[in-house]
Amino acid sequence: MGHAPRFSLWSLARNALNHHADWPQQWRDAAPKPSYDAVIVGGGGHGLATAYYLAKQHGLGRVAVLERGWIGGGNTGRNTTIVRSNYLWDESAHLYEHALKIWENLSDELNFNVMFSQRGVMNLAHNLHDLRELSRRAHANRLNGIDCEILTREEVAAFCPGLDVSASRRFPIMGATLQRRGGTARHDAVAWGYARAADALGVDIVQNCEVTGIRRDARGVVGLDTTRGSIQARKVGLVAAGHSSVLAAMAGFRLPVQSHPLQAFVSEPLKPVVSCVVMSNAVHGYISQSDKGELVIGAGIDAFNSYAQRGSHPVIEDTAAAIVELFPQFSRVKLMRMWGGIVDVCPDASPIIGKTPVPGLFINCGWGTGGFKATPGSGHVFAATIAKGEPHPLAAPFALDRFSTGALIDEHGAAAVAH
Numbered sequence: 001m002g003h004a005p006r007f008s009l010w011s012l013a014r015n016a017l018n019h020h021a022d023w024p025q026q027w028r029d030a031a032p033k034p035s036y037d038a039v040i041v042g043g044g045g046h047g048l049a050t051a052y053y054l055a056k057q058h059g060l061g062r063v064a065v066l067e068r069g070w071i072g073g074g075n076t077g078r079n080t081t082i083v084r085s086n087y088l089w090d091e092s093a094h095l096y097e098h099a100l101k102i103w104e105n106l107s108d109e110l111n112f113n114v115m116f117s118q119r120g121v122m123n124l125a126h127n128l129h130d131l132r133e134l135s136r137r138a139h140a141n142r143l144n145g146i147d148c149e150i151l152t153r154e155e156v157a158a159f160c161p162g163l164d165v166s167a168s169r170r171f172p173i174m175g176a177t178l179q180r181r182g183g184t185a186r187h188d189a190v191a192w193g194y195a196r197a198a199d200a201l202g203v204d205i206v207q208n209c210e211v212t213g214i215r216r217d218a219r220g221v222v223g224l225d226t227t228r229g230s231i232q233a234r235k236v237g238l239v240a241a242g243h244s245s246v247l248a249a250m251a252g253f254r255l256p257v258q259s260h261p262l263q264a265f266v267s268e269p270l271k272p273v274v275s276c277v278v279m280s281n282a283v284h285g286y287i288s289q290s291d292k293g294e295l296v297i298g299a300g301i302d303a304f305n306s307y308a309q310r311g312s313h314p315v316i317e318d319t320a321a322a323i324v325e326l327f328p329q330f331s332r333v334k335l336m337r338m339w340g341g342i343v344d345v346c347p348d349a350s351p352i353i354g355k356t357p358v359p360g361l362f363i364n365c366g367w368g369t370g371g372f373k374a375t376p377g378s379g380h381v382f383a384a385t386i387a388k389g390e391p392h393p394l395a396a397p398f399a400l401d402r403f404s405t406g407a408l409i410d411e412h413g414a415a416a417v418a419h
């Protein structure tokens, strides 16, 4: 990870046998201090990125990230790594495009290869409604300066040769949109890269440290109770994805989010066969191929609420059927592993970023099934929000109070495969 590689077979064998004992640690195993300027709860990509930008761009010297398990062990290390910015409404388009621009330079910024691969994200249309919805979104994207092409069926076939575009399919492909700058990235490298860079700036990354209580006085938040003792802080950022409402309850307020399992699975490794990301709302599935050759497959949430990181078999069955509809030749491919994460879904399929009813306590959550793509941008705008005590302009429309003002940002169409 990150250090100058030594490529001989001998060093490979030695490292395998001695369990990497002489590999340098990439971040300190920090113990919690009694107080900090700012504490981030949740060591996923969003929390780690927030801490990095707090230290790097806002000069906060005493920052900690508290993670109840290991960093990246939540949704960050469980997602299917699709990155794109083709959202409908201006507010979302600006936010996700801000993130995409950071992705384009992230490996350099962190000096860590996050394997960002702009292989193109294609959203398929199978009926007239799809065509209209996708072309509306494509035009909206272009008005916001976001690359988005509308492809004919023949262009779809040329861009992704394995897809069955024949008119005889039950859900024939009528066209697609293509965001060429979209693609995939290595999910856990994003957590490791931000952790290493944040640690180098003095951020304490504290693993195996669960927040169990949020303390407040008449002026606002004063600190946290954790499984490793109490910690004082006048600024706290909650970035706990599937457990956001649990943490909000500790601070005495409710969130309009529902926690659901979201599953994904991978096949046995194959030679390169799917060169881009393919998503279909109508057949309800998506697929890409990892650098190891595995087909990475997923679809929607399990309908029930749960905090268990696993879902039900019917969703796997439906998803497999959807993929075979698109790529009949995969019907004999073996599935190797499946897993689940817990996603926090808002009623308008958009995130919540900003202040809470408790002064000094900020929240970043509700990314649902689609927050990986936003990781760098989310961390960037949330750090500014925490540091200044006022929402970053890109975050302002995503404030919690939109659920009382009614200014919702309905992105169900853009999020739909997974939601």
Ligand code: FAD
Pocket (backbone or CB within 6 Å): 041, 042, 043, 044, 045, 046, 047, 066, 067, 068, 069, 070, 071, 072, 073, 074, 075, 076, 077, 078, 079, 080, 081, 082, 083, 209, 210, 211, 212, 239, 240, 241, 242, 243, 247, 262, 263, 264, 298, 339, 340, 341, 342, 343, 367, 368, 369, 370, 371, 372, 373, 374
């Ligand atoms: P997480 O990585 O979940 O981090 C939150 C952390 O908070 C966790 O590590 C957790 O342990 C910790 N925590 C919780 N409670 C406490 C506590 N009390 N004290 C301390 N720590 C606590 N998005 C995309 O953009 N593209 C995709 O292709 C995509 N695919 C997905 C596929 C699956 C199967 C899943 C599950 C999600 C997918 N997502 C995708 C969504 C994406 O993974 C999430 O939106 C994103 O990773 C959220 O990041 P995070 O850092 O906020 O959350």
Ligand code: PYC
Pocket (backbone or CB within 6 Å): 080, 082, 083, 084, 286, 298, 369, 370, 371, 373, 415, 417, 418
């Ligand atoms: O948001 O692009 C996305 C996505 C794909 C799969 C899960 N989420």
